[in-house]
Amino acid sequence: MNLLNIDQLDEDSLRRVLDRSRHWLDVNRQRERPSPGPLDGRIVLNLFYENSTRTLMSFETAAHRLGADVMSLPVAHSSVKKGETLEDTGRTLNAMRPDVLVIRHPENGAPARIADVLDCPVINAGDGTNQHPTQALLDAATLMSRFGRIEGLKIAICGDIKHSRVARSNAELLPRLGAEVRLAGPPSLMPDDVATCGSVDEAVAGADVVMMLRVQRERMEDDLGDAPGEYLERYGLTRERLRKAAPHVAVMHPGPMNRGVEIADDVADNKDRSLIWLQVEMGVAVRMACLELLAGTRD
Numbered sequence: 001m002n003l004l005n006i007d008q009l010d011e012d013s014l015r016r017v018l019d020r021s022r023h024w025l026d027v028n029r030q031r032e033r034p035s036p037g038p039l040d041g042r043i044v045l046n047l048f049y050e051n052s053t054r055t056l057m058s059f060e061t062a063a064h065r066l067g068a069d070v071m072s073l074p075v076a077h078s079s080v081k082k083g084e085t086l087e088d089t090g091r092t093l094n095a096m097r098p099d100v101l102v103i104r105h106p107e108n109g110a111p112a113r114i115a116d117v118l119d120c121p122v123i124n125a126g127d128g129t130n131q132h133p134t135q136a137l138l139d140a141a142t143l144m145s146r147f148g149r150i151e152g153l154k155i156a157i158c159g160d161i162k163h164s165r166v167a168r169s170n171a172e173l174l175p176r177l178g179a180e181v182r183l184a185g186p187p188s189l190m191p192d193d194v195a196t197c198g199s200v201d202e203a204v205a206g207a208d209v210v211m212m213l214r215v216q217r218e219r220m221e222d223d224l225g226d227a228p229g230e231y232l233e234r235y236g237l238t239r240e241r242l243r244k245a246a247p248h249v250a251v252m253h254p255g256p257m258n259r260g261v262e263i264a265d266d267v268a269d270n271k272d273r274s275l276i277w278l279q280v281e282m283g284v285a286v287r288m289a290c291l292e293l294l295a296g297t298r299d
């Protein structure tokens, strides 16, 4: 079994991941580690072709907490730089008999390509603008922890939707769990294949949750050409714009944040409203649940 796209998880696996995430969140907070961990003696390999702070570190932390041995290939210093294909890198690592491989890659579909040459389960930690299934799961688990339900929540996902694998995975998962998802952003950053719900102001109006997305300039051919402060003013989450949301609104962001661009400092740092650091904490718990689910399924 692989976790390449969020829609691959059937109802049972989805419930199990969300349930086990809650369990691991509690265990991690108590600093108690199951001994021996359920992944004792297993090997988890991380193969990250793109920069990462929270996703890479949380997969490493999750694997350690489960008692697995984890290694992360420093791609910049690997044979990838000597021209090795993705498939040959996959075959090389496969010959070392890992138990799970976690991959992040700038090309859409790269995790599926490497999964074809591997005997162990593969987890997609983000491919291009396509999918980021563990981020959607950690966002769902964070919402469950805050609201006790996802059913009926009005969730505005705002910003650079076009380049966001986070938005794509969440737009599949959250409606499946009963949420109303509203996607909005600058017209030039809205993909053609999704229904927009109008302006950012309209999306935020009455929302229970506002999830802001980073402007992914590294994926743009032409820069937005915006003046300093212009993006925040027109599309970003300022205190004034947040007032249009429900009084109990929760603010989310997958990170890394561009403070002063898509989110104002005082919104990001509002402890009553922000779930941003809980998202990071939940990331470890969710990745523990995913590793636990997949590690036992070697072909």
Ligand code: NCD
Binding pocket: 054, 055, 126, 132, 135, 165, 166, 213, 214, 216, 254, 255, 256
């Ligand atoms: C996101 C990603 O890499 O897709 N970050 C993350 O995994 N937490 C979003 C982003 O880079 O803006």
